[in-house]
Amino acid sequence: MGASDPRSRGGLASPAPDGDSIGARSWSDPAPGAAGRPAPLAAASGPRSVVKLFAIRSVGRFSISLTSVTITGVIAAAIQVPAIQSCEVRRAAAAEAALAITSVRMLRRRSSSRSAVREWELIHLHLSQGSPSDNVRPVEAPATRDVDLVVVGAGLAGLAAAREAVGAGCSVLVLEARDRVGGRVLNEDIGGGHVVEVGGQWIGPTQDRIAAIARDVGVDTFPTWNQGENVIEYADRLRRYTGTIPKINPLVLLEFGRAQLRLNQLAKRVPLEAPWEAPGAARLDGQTVATWMRRNLPSKRARRVFELGIEAIWAAQPEDVSLLHVLFYIHSAGSLELLSDTEGGAQQDRFVGGSQLVPIRMAEQLGPGRVVLGAPVRAIRQSSKEGVTVEADGVSVRGRRAIVAVAPTLAGRLVYDPPLPGFRDQLTQRMPLGTVAKCMAIYPEPFWRNEGLTGQGMSDAGPVRLTFDNSPPGGSPGVLLGFLEGRRARELGRLPAEERRSAVVDCFARLYGPRAAKPDAYVERLWAEEEWSRGCYGCHMPTGAWTGYGPALREPIGRLHWAGAEYATVWSGYMDGAVRSGERAAKEALARL
Numbered sequence: 001m002g003a004s005d006p007r008s009r010g011g012l013a014s015p016a017p018d019g020d021s022i023g024a025r026s027w028s029d030p031a032p033g034a035a036g037r038p039a040p041l042a043a044a045s046g047p048r049s050v051v052k053l054f055a056i057r058s059v060g061r062f063s064i065s066l067t068s069v070t071i072t073g074v075i076a077a078a079i080q081v082p083a084i085q086s087c088e089v090r091r092a093a094a095a096e097a098a099l100a101i102t103s104v105r106m107l108r109r110r111s112s113s114r115s116a117v118r119e120w121e122l123i124h125l126h127l128s129q130g131s132p133s134d135n136v137r138p139v140e141a142p143a144t145r146d147v148d149l150v151v152v153g154a155g156l157a158g159l160a161a162a163r164e165a166v167g168a169g170c171s172v173l174v175l176e177a178r179d180r181v182g183g184r185v186l187n188e189d190i191g192g193g194h195v196v197e198v199g200g201q202w203i204g205p206t207q208d209r210i211a212a213i214a215r216d217v218g219v220d221t222f223p224t225w226n227q228g229e230n231v232i233e234y235a236d237r238l239r240r241y242t243g244t245i246p247k248i249n250p251l252v253l254l255e256f257g258r259a260q261l262r263l264n265q266l267a268k269r270v271p272l273e274a275p276w277e278a279p280g281a282a283r284l285d286g287q288t289v290a291t292w293m294r295r296n297l298p299s300k301r302a303r304r305v306f307e308l309g310i311e312a313i314w315a316a317q318p319e320d321v322s323l324l325h326v327l328f329y330i331h332s333a334g335s336l337e338l339l340s341d342t343e344g345g346a347q348q349d350r351f352v353g354g355s356q357l358v359p360i361r362m363a364e365q366l367g368p369g370r371v372v373l374g375a376p377v378r379a380i381r382q383s384s385k386e387g388v389t390v391e392a393d394g395v396s397v398r399g400r401r402a403i404v405a406v407a408p409t410l411a412g413r414l415v416y417d418p419p420l421p422g423f424r425d426q427l428t429q430r431m432p433l434g435t436v437a438k439c440m441a442i443y444p445e446p447f448w449r450n451e452g453l454t455g456q457g458m459s460d461a462g463p464v465r466l467t468f469d470n471s472p473p474g475g476s477p478g479v480l481l482g483f484l485e486g487r488r489a490r491e492l493g494r495l496p497a498e499e500r501r502s503a504v505v506d507c508f509a510r511l512y513g514p515r516a517a518k519p520d521a522y523v524e525r526l527w528a529e530e531e532w533s534r535g536c537y538g539c540h541m542p543t544g545a546w547t548g549y550g551p552a553l554r555e556p557i558g559r560l561h562w563a564g565a566e567y568a569t570v571w572s573g574y575m576d577g578a579v580r581s582g583e584r585a586a587k588e589a590l591a592r593l
Helices: 041-045 047-059 061-065 067-079 086-107 113-127 156-167 208-216 250-267 281-285 289-296 300-314 323-333 336-340 357-366 422-428 487-493 497-512 545-552 575-591
Strands: 145-152 172-175 187-191 194-197 221-223 229-234 237-241 349-351 377-383 387-392 395-404 415-417 436-443 453-459 466-469 478-485 521-526 560-562
Touching: 145 156, 145 387, 145 575, 156 172, 156 208, 156 357, 156 575, 172 357, 172 395, 187 521, 208 357, 208 575, 229 497, 250 289, 250 300, 250 323, 250 336, 281 323, 281 545, 289 300, 289 323, 300 323, 300 336, 300 478, 323 336, 323 545, 395 575, 422 545, 436 487, 436 497, 453 497, 478 487, 478 497, 487 497, 497 521, 560 575
Parallel strands: 145 172, 145 395, 229 453, 377 415, 395 560
Antiparallel strands: 187 194, 221 349, 229 237, 377 387, 387 395, 436 478, 436 521, 453 466, 466 478
8 A cells, every 4th residue: 555555545765784694794703714724905906806896886976975884794794704706806895885885774873973984994905906907897886867746655655746847847856675576456366367456445435536447547437346235243243234224223323423524523623734723632632532432422332432433544443543533534525424435435446457557657657768667766866956865775866856755754764964953853753553463354255245234344343443345356266354453453463374363264254154254265465574665554543643743744945845645635545645645746846957
């Protein structure tokens, strides 16, 4: 879900391995001889030095840009090269370059600046002991590519930014860590030419920018199945109802309605560009939604229903989220009803061919050579003379400006030279991603439709709290979608896959009967486990974050600009917001070229 949530919304930092788990022997150990016995270091002055030279050069600008903290890793790789013949030097150099970069990541945080200087001197001394033989030419590091604008992340935000820049006649290169485009928007093939969306999927009224791009790239929409009755499991009873209001205690519904109206009214007073300037911002940002619920929803049953809504939208618990953030989010969409409704709301329509088809075609429209996949960005260096240099695995790109189009939390894990201001970095420490698992059971047909049901259900018992009919446009096969969100996603996410599947399918069976207990197939996606996402739907703000750090969110830093669903002022956290943020960041950057 690059920048969308797995419901209706549309990174780049590798977790550092434990430094004690390095799978290579210590750099001080002698390399084995041809028979596997230790060989004296003096024997390495010939071909080995060539390999070391090539390995270090293959690491290229990555090692140079991080010399003071990474040189230990380069030495660890360079000195551990076995004796080989000169004809094998190129192959060995490539392998050792990979080892060097791995060692850099493992050890870069562990070397002091003093030892780094000494170790760099050791490398120069070691390389001076030998030179390439006549029949071998050094393998140069890949040349740095020069463009006007570098974009980090090929989700909807990054692709929208690149699209804007290309349209303005600028040269652009997009670097993406994954082996695909789309970020948090992802299709999964279920056979028979059908896909399901395991990431962001829905589009609704007023989401004009994602709609315009979908039309431009030739992706149609179709309505979410909404014919029939909904179901709700509430207080140990299963009920059917039509429309958006379930048949539960009228007093509970009255409480809920008053609370919803009050939030909509408060939300209108929150400036979208500067939530921290809202009237009473400190008071609103100093309490969680859970605190507000206890004060404004007297009955426990009303609070339980309201909690279900908070989990569904933010994939977090009410105690996790600042009230000011919820108000900003509601204003960003237009109302709480627009956020939660199907017909007339954010879940109204889906994309034919799956939502990932939109970013796939956006990338195709950019033209060949403008998107590099499988290139996690590790470091970003700014210079008044050279602009911005972005270092990714296997590629180095220099641009006049750069847009970092990943979630703020992940952006904070990159290495910056010079370092980001503390004000900005501490903001990224206060923007956790939600926790969600998107789970789908697949049946020969959507049997619930024949029983007069929409497939839309709610449960206060869970673990699945919301369900939808997620069948393809033709109606076959039948796909029942359920969400694990917030606390339940964290709890079930730690269980074995079979136990989690059983819990989900059992919940489907309670809501839709025994036929739901026997799906033909089952698909799930745990977004917190996804290396380059680490959560969904988007980031949320805990108490104090907006008022303490809000101005740092969208403010460019030097030649760096920021984009992603979380940076949007309209439809923040959704696919439409991701597109808007990318277009906005591109316009900012282009105006300063």
